[in-house]
Amino acid sequence: xLRFQHGEMTQHELADRVGVTxxxxxxxEAAKYSPSLELAFRIAxxxxxxxxxxxxxxxx
Numbered sequence: 001x002l003r004f005q006h007g008e009m010t011q012h013e014l015a016d017r018v019g020v021t022x023x024x025x026x027x028x029e030a031a032k033y034s035p036s037l038e039l040a041f042r043i044a045x046x047x048x049x050x051x052x053x054x055x056x057x058x059x060x
Contacts, residue, residue, distance in 0.1 A: 002047045002054065018042040 003009040027033035
């Protein structure tokens with residue numbers, strides 16, 4: 001949702017901005033991969049929002 005609110009940013013564009021592959025962004029969005037804390041903060045920084053607006057944690 002955040003990518004689309006920011007000019008319909010593609011997964012590739014976000015990946016380039018945070019230094020990972022498009023496949024990593026895809027896996028994060030599909031909840032198949034949990035990013036490192038550093039990557040999570042970088043993603044939140046791209047969108048200029050608090051970390052809690054991008055990621056939530058709950059027992060699986």
